[in-house]
Amino acid sequence: MTLLQVNNLTKHYKVSSGIFSPNTLVRANQNISFTLEKGKTLAIVGESGSGKSTLARQIIGIEKPTSGSICLDGKELRFKNRRDKRTRFKTIRMIFQNPYESLNPNVRIGHSLEQTLIINTKLGKKQRLKKIAETLEKVGLASEQQYRYAHMFSGGQRQRIAIARAILLEPSIIIADEPLSALDVSIQAQILNLIQSLQEEMGISFIFISHDLHVVEHIADSIMVMYNGRVVEQGNVSQIFDEPLHPYTQSLFASTPIYRNRFPNFLPRGPKKQVDLLDSACVFAERCQYCETRCTAQTPMLIEAEQAYKIACFKFE
Amino acid sequence: MSIQSQFYQQTRVPSTLARWWRHYKRNPLALIALFVLIVIALIAILADLLAPFDPARQFTDSIHIPPSWFDEGTTTHLFGTDYIGRDLFSRLVHGARLSLSLASAVVVLSAISGIFLGVLASFSNYWINSLIMRVMDFILAIPSLILAVVIVAIIGPGLPNAIYAVAFVLIPHFVLITRSAIVQETSKDYVTAMILDGASKSRLFLQSILPNILPPIVVQLTLAFSIAILEISTLGFLGLGAQAPHPEWGTILSESHHNIMFAPWTVAIPGLAILFTLLSINLVGDGLKDAMEPRQK
Amino acid sequence: MNLLHIENLSIDLKTHSGPLSIIDRLSLRMSDNEILGIVGESGSGKSMLAMAIMGLLSSKMEMKADYFSLDGQDLMKMVPADRQAYISSKASIIFQDPKSSLNPCFTIATQLNETLSAHGLHARSARKQRSMELLDAVGINQTKKVLNLYPHQLSGGMNQRVAIAIALACKPRLLIADEPTTSLDVTIQAQILDLIVNLNKTENVGVVLITHDFALLSENTDKIGVFYSGHMMEHAATKNILTNPLHPYTRSLLNSVPQLGKRHTRGSRLFALKGQIPTIDKPPVGCRLGPRCPSAEKQCVKPPRLISIPNHGKVRCHFAKQENERKETESNVETRSTRKQTILGADS
Numbered sequence: 001m002t003l004l005q006v007n008n009l010t011k012h013y014k015v016s017s018g019i020f021s022p023n024t025l026v027r028a029n030q031n032i033s034f035t036l037e038k039g040k041t042l043a044i045v046g047e048s049g050s051g052k053s054t055l056a057r058q059i060i061g062i063e064k065p066t067s068g069s070i071c072l073d074g075k076e077l078r079f080k081n082r083r084d085k086r087t088r089f090k091t092i093r094m095i096f097q098n099p100y101e102s103l104n105p106n107v108r109i110g111h112s113l114e115q116t117l118i119i120n121t122k123l124g125k126k127q128r129l130k131k132i133a134e135t136l137e138k139v140g141l142a143s144e145q146q147y148r149y150a151h152m153f154s155g156g157q158r159q160r161i162a163i164a165r166a167i168l169l170e171p172s173i174i175i176a177d178e179p180l181s182a183l184d185v186s187i188q189a190q191i192l193n194l195i196q197s198l199q200e201e202m203g204i205s206f207i208f209i210s211h212d213l214h215v216v217e218h219i220a221d222s223i224m225v226m227y228n229g230r231v232v233e234q235g236n237v238s239q240i241f242d243e244p245l246h247p248y249t250q251s252l253f254a255s256t257p258i259y260r261n262r263f264p265n266f267l268p269r270g271p272k273k274q275v276d277l278l279d280s281a282c283v284f285a286e287r288c289q290y291c292e293t294r295c296t297a298q299t300p301m302l303i304e305a306e307q308a309y310k311i312a313c314f315k316f317e
Numbered sequence: 318m319s320i321q322s323q324f325y326q327q328t329r330v331p332s333t334l335a336r337w338w339r340h341y342k343r344n345p346l347a348l349i350a351l352f353v354l355i356v357i358a359l360i361a362i363l364a365d366l367l368a369p370f371d372p373a374r375q376f377t378d379s380i381h382i383p384p385s386w387f388d389e390g391t392t393t394h395l396f397g398t399d400y401i402g403r404d405l406f407s408r409l410v411h412g413a414r415l416s417l418s419l420a421s422a423v424v425v426l427s428a429i430s431g432i433f434l435g436v437l438a439s440f441s442n443y444w445i446n447s448l449i450m451r452v453m454d455f456i457l458a459i460p461s462l463i464l465a466v467v468i469v470a471i472i473g474p475g476l477p478n479a480i481y482a483v484a485f486v487l488i489p490h491f492v493l494i495t496r497s498a499i500v501q502e503t504s505k506d507y508v509t510a511m512i513l514d515g516a517s518k519s520r521l522f523l524q525s526i527l528p529n530i531l532p533p534i535v536v537q538l539t540l541a542f543s544i545a546i547l548e549i550s551t552l553g554f555l556g557l558g559a560q561a562p563h564p565e566w567g568t569i570l571s572e573s574h575h576n577i578m579f580a581p582w583t584v585a586i587p588g589l590a591i592l593f594t595l596l597s598i599n600l601v602g603d604g605l606k607d608a609m610e611p612r613q614k
Numbered sequence: 615m616n617l618l619h620i621e622n623l624s625i626d627l628k629t630h631s632g633p634l635s636i637i638d639r640l641s642l643r644m645s646d647n648e649i650l651g652i653v654g655e656s657g658s659g660k661s662m663l664a665m666a667i668m669g670l671l672s673s674k675m676e677m678k679a680d681y682f683s684l685d686g687q688d689l690m691k692m693v694p695a696d697r698q699a700y701i702s703s704k705a706s707i708i709f710q711d712p713k714s715s716l717n718p719c720f721t722i723a724t725q726l727n728e729t730l731s732a733h734g735l736h737a738r739s740a741r742k743q744r745s746m747e748l749l750d751a752v753g754i755n756q757t758k759k760v761l762n763l764y765p766h767q768l769s770g771g772m773n774q775r776v777a778i779a780i781a782l783a784c785k786p787r788l789l790i791a792d793e794p795t796t797s798l799d800v801t802i803q804a805q806i807l808d809l810i811v812n813l814n815k816t817e818n819v820g821v822v823l824i825t826h827d828f829a830l831l832s833e834n835t836d837k838i839g840v841f842y843s844g845h846m847m848e849h850a851a852t853k854n855i856l857t858n859p860l861h862p863y864t865r866s867l868l869n870s871v872p873q874l875g876k877r878h879t880r881g882s883r884l885f886a887l888k889g890q891i892p893t894i895d896k897p898p899v900g901c902r903l904g905p906r907c908p909s910a911e912k913q914c915v916k917p918p919r920l921i922s923i924p925n926h927g928k929v930r931c932h933f934a935k936q937e938n939e940r941k942e943t944e945s946n947v948e949t950r951s952t953r954k955q956t957i958l959g960a961d962s
Contacts, residue, residue, distance in 0.1 A: 047799035060513060089515040102506035106333050106528035112507075115524050116514045147330045154890045155656075165510065184655035185826055186906075189870035189886035196883065211800055214829070218872030218884070237877055255804030257829040269801035343630070 002074075003205050004036040004059070004092075004173055009068035011054055028054040030230045031302070032068070034222075036173065039199065041206040043220035045213070045252070051229040052209045056175050059207070061088045072173075090120055093166040097178040099158035103150035109161055110146025113168060120169050131168070139164045139194060156187035160194065167198060175207045180215060192219065213256050217241050222308070225249050228283040231302055235309035245305075246313050247288045282314075290315060333528070340608035347604020350597040357594055361414040368407035369393070372564040376402035381580045399569075399583045400576055408564040409590055415565045416594075419480060420545040426484035428538060431491020438492065439499040440518060450496070453489040461486040465548055469557040479558035483548045487541050494537045498530035532609035539602030543595045550591055566591050617788055617820045618644040618667070621681035625662055627894070628674050634894045636662050636675070638844045641920070644837075646787075649814055649821045651831035651852065653867070654841030655891050660824050663841075664790045667822070669701045685787050703733065705788040706781035710796050712773035716765040722749075722776050723761040729783040748779040751817070753809055771802035778809065782817060789813070790822045795830070807834060828867055832856055837927075840864050843892050843902040846920060850927020860929045860937050862910075863887075863903050901931070909933065 011029040028051045036042050044052050057063040059070060064079045071077065072091060077084045096102035104112050110132055117128045133143030139160040150158060159179060166174050176195070180188040192215065199206060210216050216223060223240045225233040225248065233246040244250055244263075253259045254266035267289045277285060278297050285295040294314055302312040331339065341347060360367060376398060383390045384397040384405075396405035438449040456464070468482035502508060503526065511525045552558030553567025554574075561568060566587050573583035620642045626633035637659040644650050654660040665671050667684070682689045685704050689697050709715045717725060726745040735741050749757040752775040765773055774794060781789060791810055795803035811834045814821045823835060831838055831852065838855045840848040840863060848861040859865045869885035889906045892898055898905050900915035907914065913932050920930045923938050931937070 047801065062509065062512060086515060089513055094510070094513055096506045096510065098506060102510055104507045104511075104525055104529065106531075107524070108330070112511075112524070115511070115516065115520070119515050119520070149330070149333065149336075152330070154893075156890060162510075184891060185828070185867055186655060186870055186887040186891070189884040190888075192872075193883045193886050213800075214872045217877065241877075251801055255801040257804075257833050260804075268804055 001038045002035045003038045003072070005071040005074075006035070006059065007033050007069045007071070009033070009055070009058060009070065010066045011051075011058060011063065012066045027229050029058070029065075032226075032231055034224055034231075034234065036205050036207065037221075038172070038205055039203045040221040041199070041208055041219055043208045043210060043216040043223045044226060045211065045216055045223060046226035047211060049228070050226040052226055053177060054229075055226075056094070056177055056207065056209060060092050060094055060175055061085060086120075090169050091171050092173045092175065093169065093171040095159070095162050095166050095174060095176040095179045098182045099155055099162055100182070102162050103158055105150050108147055108149060109153075113146065113161075113165060116165060116168055135164045135168050136161075138167070138198070140190075154187075155183050156190060159183060159187075159191050163191075163194060163198070167202065167204070170202065171204065173205045173207065175209070177209045178211070179208075180210070180212070188215075195219070213252065213259055225252070230283050230299075230312065231310070232284065232313070233311050234302070235306075235311075239306070239309045245316060246284075246311055247290055247315075248284050251287075251289075282312075337605075337608045341604050344604045344607060347600055347607075350600030350604065353593065353597040354601055357413060357597070358417065360410055361417045364410045364414040368404075368410045369395075370404040370407045372403065372408040372411040373562055374403065374407075376404070378402070381576070381583075383580075384582050384586070396586050397580075397582050399573055400580070405569075405583065405586060408569055409566075409587060412564040412566045412569060412587070413590070413594075415559065415563060416546055416549065416567075416591075419476070419549050419559075419565070420542055422480050423484045423487065423545040423549065424538060424541050426480070427487035427541060428491055428534075430484075431488040432495050432534065434488070435492040435495025436499065436522065439496045439503070440522070449492065453492045456486070456489045457493075461544075462548060462551060465552060466555070466557060469552060474557045474560070476559050476563070479549060479552045483545055483552070486548070487544060490537060490541065491534070494533050495530065498533045499526055502526050502529050532606070535609065536602055536606045539598055539605060543598040543602070546591065546595060546598070616643050616683065617646045617648070617685055618642065618822075619681065619683045620679060623663075623666065623677070623679040623682060625659070625666055625671065626676045626678075628676055633676065635897070636844055636894060637666070640846050642839065642846070642849070644820060644822070647814065647818055647820055648837060649811065649823060649835045651835035651838040652822060652824045652841060653826065653828055653831055653838060654824075655826060657843065657891055657894060658841040659844040660841045661792055664707060664792045664822065664824055667701075667788075667790060668705060668707050669698055670707075703784055704786060705790065706784060706786040707790040707792060708774070708777045708781050708794050710793040712770060712777045712797075713765065715777050716773060716780075718765055721762055721764055722768075725776075726761070726780060726783060729780050733784045744783070745779075748782055749776070751782065751813070752776070752779045753805075754779075769802075770798050771806060774798065774802075774806050775809065778806075778813070782813065782819075785817075786819055788822065789819045790824070792824045793826070794823075796825070796827075803830075810834075828871060840867070843897055844894070845902050845930060846928070847903070847931075848927065848929045849920075850923075850929075854926050858926065858938075858941055860923060860926060860934045860941075861931050862907050866908070 009029055009032045013026040013028055014023040015026050016023050032055060034042065044055065046052050054063065058065045061077065061079065069076050072088065077088050103109070113132045113135070114128050117123055117131060123131060132146055136143050136146060141157065141160055141164070150161070153161065179195070180191055183191060195206065196219065198204060208216070208219060217237065220237055222236045223234070224231055225240070225246065227248050233240065233244065233249050240249065244253060250263070250266040251269040253263050254268040260266070269287055276296060280299055281297060282288070282295045282299050285291045288295065292314070300312045300314045302310045304310050305316055379391075379394065379398055380402040381400060382394050382398045385392050385395050390397060394404050394406065396409065398404055399408070434449055438446045465482040465486050468485060469478055472478045472481070508521065508525055511521055516524070549558055550565070550567030550570070553565045554571040556571060559565035559568045561572065569587045570584060573580065577584045620640060623637060623640045624635065625637040627636050640663065652660050652663070662671070666677055671677055679690055684701065687700060689701070692700060723745060726748065727741050730741045730744055735744060745761060746757045749760060754760050754772065754775055760768070760772070760776070765776070768776065789810070794810065795806050798806060807830060810821060810823070813819060823831065825831060835852045837850065838852050839846055840855070840861065842863050848855065848859065848864045855864060856868070859868055866885060866887045870887065872884060887906045887908070892902065900917050901907065901910070904910050904914045918930050918932045920928045921934060922928050923934055926938065
């Protein structure tokens with residue numbers, strides 16, 4: 001069952017570069033489309049500046065897309081509409097990257113969780129406390145810990161609290177923006193297991209933003225590889241992890257320890273080439289090992305090569 | 318999960334306020350300063366009980382009696398008397414009441430309007446924000462004392478006008494502090510998280526931002542308090558604030574400074590009173606700052 | 615000869631309520647031209663070791679050591695001023711964030727010049743010549759152009775290369791890289807890591823590579839030291855650690871990373887150590903891993919010593935010998951487990 005459908009989402013920013021020079025246009029997201037099934041995990045892979053977080057902010061509704069639409073359960077979510085906003089905030093929740101910044105330092109944990117319930121539900125005081133206690137226990141904390149402040153918890157525990165805040169309203173989608181990267185290795189596994197068990201228990205769909213291919217392979221059902229605001233390759237786990245075709249995805253694998261032994265033929269990212277690029281060039285042309293003259297002039301379309309598999313590269317047209 | 322969390326946790330979790338106090342207590346200098354300040358405040362409150370005489374009563378037979386620790390001093394007049402025979406100790410004690418209450422009024426006035434403007438500026442659109450901030454920049458561009466003098470000169474000397482003038486001068490500091498603290502906090506993830514909860518602007522401010530901008534504002538309050546005391550005294554000294562019979566500290570100084578050569582105590586003692594009060598307020602402010610914003614490990 | 619030889623190094627943090635132990639009686643030997651990987655989580659003391667070697671500990675830290683030699687000279691016997699000069703001629707360090715280790719106010723050329731003249735190269739032309747060589751050595755192409763740029767005009771990867779070039783300026787015998795790739799993108803990480811490993815061969819420097827990521831170490835290091843809560847838990851050749859980890863903590867670290875090719879299935883869970891990393895003010899009694907260890911027993915309340923296991927390395931665990939014997943008999947019966955295969959495959 002399709003839960004979330006994103007069609008041709010595009011986000012451009014105008015950046016002013018002084019009074020006398022014209023504004024430059026930053027294309028943060030270009031024509032991004034995907035669907036998310038109920039209870040499944042979509043992983044978005046890409047390096048910093050690839051537009052992953054901008055995409056997340058648009059889906060969750062704190063940034064207005066320049067064009068394109070986002071549909072939840074077949075109904076389009078309008079950015080300005082109050083009612084849409086309410087349902088969107090309730091059904092799509094977010095886990096942030098840095099648990100040291102995502103919790104209010106001067107408010108007791110229970111109090112800030114209670115605010116979420118006061119705003120979004122009609123529960124009475126007793127019911128709210130019960131719900132908070134239940135949720136905290138669900139994420140592996142003791143319910144008495146709700147009287148503590150954020151600074152009394154370790155990084156892993158804070159991320160548990162952030163997860164508790166996300167699942168408190170029983171959402172159907174959770175966007176997790178690099179939820180593990182600020183955590184220690186032995187804690188990462190705990191949080192990953194927690195996310196997985198909550199997903200199985202509650203049937204939540206995840207949009208999991210990450211740059212760690214090991215984690216992505218472990219948790220994702222489908223994967224979207226982004227580079228410079230564009231989707232370059234999109235498919236399910238076996239398609240991406242068994243036979244990645246796009247040169248950028250290949251360079252990702254070639255740069256990751258252990259994976260590079262699995263794909264010994266892939267070329268790692270080379271130095272930036274000095275090629276004359278037109279504005280309309282392929283985003284990866286400069287770094288691509290297979291760059292041809294055509295790539296410097298035209299952008300390859302994201303075409304469906306196989307079922308549920310899309311790639312944007314001239315090699316496969 | 319962890320072993321500790323399997324047991325019922327009986328340890329009481331101290332509130333943020335208790336935590337601040339715990340940090341504050343570690344600083345002996347700040348603790349002494351707080352004690353001194355409390356004593357001064359008590360003196361101000363209990364002025365009627367403590368002062369042996371009416372501050373305006375003139376002992377015509379004992380003019381310029383030195384303080385009691387001098388040979389010529391008497392125990393009736395602890396700090397001596399001034400040029401028309403008023404008891405200096407009584408005047409200082411009543412002056413403490415006057416100075417502190419005036420300063421409090423100034424701080425309350427300027428803090429309320431300053432914080433309000435700061436919040437308004439940070440939550441409203443570009444134009445209102447710019448308007449407020451440019452006006453504040455304009456006020457800040459003029460040295461505060463000169464501005465206060467100018468204002469008093471326009472609206473006329475006297476106690477209430479001095480209060481308004483000093484309060485007005487102090488407003489921009491509160492606006493700037495409030496706005497920069499709010500801007501800094503708003504960019505943090507926990508505020509975004511609260512926006513994603515669907516919180517209204519007022520709830521966002523009260524529940525999420527306010528507790529985190531309190532520390533800089535509280536520190537600014539103590540600073541403003543000491544500035545207020547100083548400026549009110551200065552206006553008093555210049556004859557623009559409290560008028561002659563009032564035992565305000567600045568006025569006492571200005572009345573006696575002609576006689577500094579043969580009755581130095583009439584200037585030194587009120588001067589020291591101002592000095593110690595300001596010093597302890599500033600030390601308390603410093604201590605608060607350290608206690609509320611401890612260095613991150 | 616040992617490039618680095620440390621015996622019983624302890625570092626304490628002085629606080630209001632007495633000293634807190636950050637590193638506890640650490641002994642370490644590193645031979646010439648070796649790449650030593652150090653892996654550990656936050657608060658394990660791994661960065662503090664780097665600072666101690668470089669003599670950069672803050673005044674709040676107190677350092678004690680029975681013997682601390684760098685390239686054959688005992689640092690503990692030197693006067694502080696001499697020590698600092700000696701260290702800076704023998705060792706250099708690169709940090710996690712290249713943006714903050716370079717001065718934003720000066721060009722790359724100025725910063726390189728400063729380091730070069732501090733190491734006795736005063737002639738202008740010679741400094742320029744050497745700067746170009748250094749940038750060339752770290753794989754920067756347009757050296758002339760880069761020399762005149764400011765750090766903010768370069769990308770993160772380029773900045774890290776420049777930082778490495780500055781580190782190499784004194785021709786160090788030891789290069790310490792403290793999480794050198796953590797703040798960089800995946801594709802750049804690989805480049806920087808390859809660069810460091812190549813420098814080890816071409817410039818003949820020993821490298822201490824400090825990281826929290828086991829996968830990074832698995833391919834590039836000769837030996838690995840595993841830190842946990844201020845203790846060295848296991849110190850052995852990389853191959854031994856990967857194929858035959860004897861300490862439960864090493865095992866858990868290896869197991870808690872998703873295995874290659876294991877896809878998400880319903881109910882599949884990673885191995886995860888329970889509980890939290892101990893804070894330095896409340897270290898557990900006995901074995902530091904004790905409360906979290908999956909195979910802890912009664913005797914683990916007594917602190918284990920670092921014991922040598924023949925053909926392996928050093929392990930701080932009461933059960934290391936037993937575990938080793940068990941593994942040996944096991945490996946006679948069954949050639950290799952699946953996990954070993956994947957990792958060995960990765961290693962070759």
